[in-house]
């Protein structure tokens with residue numbers, strides 16, 4: 290495949306959306322063809338799955354169902370959008386990818402990283418990102434920001450111990466996946482952005 294696949298990962302409220310947009314605009318100005326997407330979502334079918342997943346009324350959702358729905362949303366996004374974009378030689382930026390499932394469902398829900406990786410190996414058909422930028426913020430800080438905006442979605446409303454597991458899980462990921470670079474989120478958005486450009490060498 291010709292294109293380049295970049296993923297921004299990290300805990301809720303870590304600034305992924307702002308940085309993804311900034312990166313997109315930067316690359317467009319440099320003359321690249323760029324597509325941006327998010328998970329769960331990014332296609333009509335995947336956005337409908339997203340609604341199911343994030344609806345606060347779906348209290349009875351089983352954790353396996355949850356993991357499978359995230360994987361299903363991802364499978365659709367990959368086949369309908371990501372593979373064609375990469376084949377057209379575009380730079381694809383995704384907010385979140387498989388790593389979110391490993392950490393939120395594998396560790397946060399306790400389903401196990403290996404189990405969740407198995408269903409995602411099936412869902413992703415071997416499509417791996419070229420680079421993953423990991424932005425991890427202390428759950429107390431990140432969540433406070435998110436919950437104050439709109440009351441938060443189903444996952445954001447999980448208790449703090451869930452989000453602590455997610456945070457700790459993200460910290461361990463780079464040891465297992467060499468494509469991941471973890472960034473400190475101590476700086477300003479502009480400083481973090483400069484760091485991303487340096488890491489991506491673009």
Ligand code: TYD
Pocket residue numbers: 301302327328329343359384385386387388389390391393394442444445
């Ligand atoms: P996100 O779109 O990042 O939320 P927001 O736009 O509100 O920041 O993600 C929605 C939620 O889904 C988030 O709490 C993380 C969770 N999630 C998983 O649990 N597993 C996954 O595989 C993905 C992609 C997201």
